[in-house]
Amino acid sequence: MTIVREPMWDDAPRSRTQALYRHLLQFLSTLGWTARILVSSVAAFPSVLLRRSGRADFSAQLYIVGIRTLPVITVVSLFIGMILALQVGLELRRFNQEIYLGAAVMLTLLREMGPFACGISLAACVGSAIAAELGTMKVNDEIAALEIMSISPIRYLAAPRLLALLVMAPILAFYCSVIGTLGGGIVGSTQLNVFFQQYISSALSIAETKDLFVGLLKAGVFGMLIGTVSVAEGFGTKLGATGVGRSTQQSVIVNFLLILMFGYMITRVFYR
Amino acid sequence: MSKLIEFRDVVKKFNGVPVLNGVTFSVEKGEVLCIVGPSGTGKSVTLKHLVRLLTPTSGSVVVDGVDVATCSDDELVKLRDRIGYLFQGGALLAWMTVAENVALPLEECTKLPDREIAVRVRHALRAVELVDAADKYPTEISGGMQKRAGLARAVVRESDIVLYDEPTSGLDPVTSITINRLIKKLNKELGITSIVVTHDLQGALAIADRILLLKGGKAVECSTPAEFTQSQNPDVREFLAAMKGETI
Numbered sequence: 001m002t003i004v005r006e007p008m009w010d011d012a013p014r015s016r017t018q019a020l021y022r023h024l025l026q027f028l029s030t031l032g033w034t035a036r037i038l039v040s041s042v043a044a045f046p047s048v049l050l051r052r053s054g055r056a057d058f059s060a061q062l063y064i065v066g067i068r069t070l071p072v073i074t075v076v077s078l079f080i081g082m083i084l085a086l087q088v089g090l091e092l093r094r095f096n097q098e099i100y101l102g103a104a105v106m107l108t109l110l111r112e113m114g115p116f117a118c119g120i121s122l123a124a125c126v127g128s129a130i131a132a133e134l135g136t137m138k139v140n141d142e143i144a145a146l147e148i149m150s151i152s153p154i155r156y157l158a159a160p161r162l163l164a165l166l167v168m169a170p171i172l173a174f175y176c177s178v179i180g181t182l183g184g185g186i187v188g189s190t191q192l193n194v195f196f197q198q199y200i201s202s203a204l205s206i207a208e209t210k211d212l213f214v215g216l217l218k219a220g221v222f223g224m225l226i227g228t229v230s231v232a233e234g235f236g237t238k239l240g241a242t243g244v245g246r247s248t249q250q251s252v253i254v255n256f257l258l259i260l261m262f263g264y265m266i267t268r269v270f271y272r
Numbered sequence: 273m274s275k276l277i278e279f280r281d282v283v284k285k286f287n288g289v290p291v292l293n294g295v296t297f298s299v300e301k302g303e304v305l306c307i308v309g310p311s312g313t314g315k316s317v318t319l320k321h322l323v324r325l326l327t328p329t330s331g332s333v334v335v336d337g338v339d340v341a342t343c344s345d346d347e348l349v350k351l352r353d354r355i356g357y358l359f360q361g362g363a364l365l366a367w368m369t370v371a372e373n374v375a376l377p378l379e380e381c382t383k384l385p386d387r388e389i390a391v392r393v394r395h396a397l398r399a400v401e402l403v404d405a406a407d408k409y410p411t412e413i414s415g416g417m418q419k420r421a422g423l424a425r426a427v428v429r430e431s432d433i434v435l436y437d438e439p440t441s442g443l444d445p446v447t448s449i450t451i452n453r454l455i456k457k458l459n460k461e462l463g464i465t466s467i468v469v470t471h472d473l474q475g476a477l478a479i480a481d482r483i484l485l486l487k488g489g490k491a492v493e494c495s496t497p498a499e500f501t502q503s504q505n506p507d508v509r510e511f512l513a514a515m516k517g518e519t520i
Contacts, residue, residue, distance in 0.1 A: 010329045012288035053379060137365075145363035148323050149377040149429075150349045156380065 001040050003153045003235045004144045005033070034232040037158060038224065041231070044152070044159035054160060061164035066172065069125045073172055074179055077109075077117045081180030084108055085187040089194070098194045102202030105184035106177075110211040111271075114177030116263055118169060119222035123255035127230040130161055131251035134234025135244040143235065153235065162227035169223030170216040177215065214270045218263060225258045276301040276433070276465050277322065279491075282331035284317055291317050293489035294331070304459050304466045306476035309486035309511070315469040316360075318486070319435050322467070323355055324348055335433070353381070356426030356434040356464075360441060362418035364410040370421045371397065371406040377429050396424040400454055416447035420454070427458060434458065436468040440475055448472060452479050473515045477501065485511055 008026060013019035048054035088104045134157060137143050146153050181203055188194035233251040237243045277299040284292040291314040299305045307315045320326040321333045327341040334340070335355075338347055364373045374396055378389045397403045400420040405413050410421070419439060426434050436455060440448035452475040458464050459479075470476050476483055477497045485493040485500075485508055492507040493500065500508065 004325050006326060007286065010285040010288070140361055141359040141363040142365055144325055145357065145359060148325070148352050148355065148357045149381065149425075150352050151377065151380045 001036050001154060002147065003138075004147055005236075030232075030236065033236075034228060037154065037232050037235070038162075038228040040154045041159045041162045041228070044155040045163050047155050048159045048163055054155075057156075057160040058163055061160045062168060064129075065122065065126050065164045066168040069121060069172070070175075072125055073118060073121045073176060076121050077114070077176035077179040078183040080113055080117050080176075081105060081109060081183030081185075082187045084113065084180070085184030086191065089188060089192040093192060098188070098192055099198060099202055101184070101188045101192065101194050102181075102199035102204075103206035105188075106181050106203035106207050107211060109177040109180040109184075110207060110215045112215075112263065112267065114180060115169075115173040115215050115218040115222060116259065117176045117180065118173040118219050119226065119259040119263075120256060122165065122169060122172070122223065123226050123230075123252055123259065126165065127226040127255050128248050128252050130227070130230035131233040131237075132244055132248045134231060135237035135247040138235060138237045139240050139243060158227075158231045158235075161231060162224060165223035165227040166220055167223075169219040169226075173215055173219030173222075174212075210270070214266065218266050221262055221266065222259050225262060226255050229254050229258065274301055275299070276303075276336055277467070278332075278334040279318070279321070280332045280334065282318075282321065282328045282333060284314065284321070284326060285329045290329075290489050292328070295486070295489070295491050296331075297484055297491050297494050299465060299467060301465055302459070302463045303481045304455065304468065304479055305482050305484055306468045306470055306480035307484045307486060308470060308473060308476055310514075311471075313486040314489050315486055316437050319357075319437055319467060319469055322433075322435060323352055323357060353429065354432055356429065356431035358419065358422045358426045358434065358436045358439055360438045362410065362415075362422035364418055364421055364425070366410055369407050369409055370402060370413065370417075370424075373410070373421060374424045374428050377425065381429070392428055393424075396428040397421075399427070399458070400424045401450070416443045416451070419443070419451060423451070423454060427462070427464065430462070431464065433465045433467075436466065436470070438469055438471065440470060440472045448475060451475075455479050473512075487511070 008029060009022060013022055048058050085101060085105050089098060089101050092098050092101055143153050146156060185196050185199045188199045189196040230251045233247040237247040275298045279295050279297050282292050282295045283290055295318065307318060309315055317326060321328060322335060322340060324340050332339050332341060335351055338351055340351065343351065365376070368376065371393055375389050375393045378384055378392060394403065397406055400423050402417060402420050402424060405417055410418055439451050439455065443451065455466060455468060456479045459466050468476065468479070480497055482494055482496055483500045484491055487507050493503055493505050495503060501512065
């Protein structure tokens with residue numbers, strides 16, 4: 001598929017109605033284009049793994065997504081777990097039910113907050129960087145140069161990034177849940193008089209395989225969303241440096257919104 | 273000589289405004305055509321039509337019998353394989369060294385062994401006098417060197433057509449002369465058909481077989497350098513006078 005796109009119309013709109021109609025068509029076209037980026041990237045996954053340069057790019061992206069974001073994700077998930085434990089623990093204490101603190105924190109983290117914390121951290125750290133990097137390449141004609149050399153920007157740039165996000169997001173979401181649970185345990189044992197051993201026992205007793213897998217599925221979906229939106233924003237960049245800034249901002253906003261929406265929808269499907 | 277590239281009454285509009293307004297010209301095999309003209313007259317737009325980065329609003333662009341705008345994706349890939357394109361800024365990938373940038377089209381689009389790729393890359397870098405900068409990153413070299421690296425990448429696949437978009441803009445006179453010599457050398461030694469979009473009239477007069485003047489989206493003159501400088505076409509006279517810094 002072609003990445004360097006021309007405007008859909010050569011002529012100016014003749015009326016406001018036509019301008020509105022064209023905006024609508026443009027929006028739908030961009031949606032379709034983004035969907036094609038997702039499908040084409042997934043189709044290019046085998047090529048990424050089979051080619052030596054593809055494997056090298058994929059490894060580099062795994063490092064960027066998985067290792068470079070680790071400090072941020074650790075802090076975010078630790079504090080989410082601590083806040084969760086404090087808020088829930090104070091309420092449970094009113095009913096003398098602090099022993100269930102571990103269960104409440106673990107369940108919330110596995111099902112929802114772990115993937116969510118992972119998703120927003122990846123959108124902020126990785127998604128924005130992808131949009132800015134590809135956007136800069138677009139305005140510097142590097143994407144056009146790749147296309148002219150018959151090197152598919154989808155295979156060469158988009159697919160390794162999406163694959164890395166798909167692989168790393170579930171791993172990081174699980175890591176978020178573990179760190180968040182530990183953070184909750186620290187708050188429980190230091191401020192709510194819940195023994196750490198008791199907290200962990202409570203957490204492990206409630207955790208079901210389904211919760212884990214739904215959480216991991218959510219994280220995988222978030223990873224693909226972040227990759228697709230950020231790549232599409234980057235590839236769609238126009239108007240120089242201003243356009244790069246706009247694409248970066250737009251990718252973060254759209255990713256945050258989609259993470260919330262898809263998070264709700266997946267929960268709705270699996271927990272009725 | 274046979275016509276390799278043909279622009280047939282090409283009109284290109286952006287937001288209703290025609291940038292190209294019925295451009296017709298042809299380029300013969302092995303020829304160097306320089307496109308000159310004031311800024312905003314559609315010189316770079318003309319070039320982009322040849323690789324389908326843009327498509328005409330009306331008219332057609334034909335390269336070796338293939339209509340670029342309507343050909344299939346497979347035909348386009350084959351066509352692009354024959355065309356090297358030097359962008360204004362070089363368009364080198366920032367995370368790769370100069371040598372890696374030059375090797376990129378060979379590594380990604382051919383099945384040549386590593387040793388053969390290394391030989392070709394060294395040969396291309398030697399041609400643009402950049403062997404010493406092979407292991408440097410694009411940000412570590414000057415603008416002129418970036419353009420020469422871009423030129424090496426454009427010709428490393430042994431393209432028979434190379435398109436140059438402002439190859440000497442922003443460069444000092446000495447580097448400009450070096451680049452112009454390279455374009456002529458590649459044309460003479462390898463028989464590369466070249467289209468050069470430029471503001472450098474002296475350079476164009478030195479390297480072109482023919483010069484095309486675009487004005488107001490139209491091709492107003494297309495002639496040899498000698499005929500161009502002697503032309504009585506008022507647009508050409510005005511352009512030449514402006515280039516010499518004269519007022520009319």
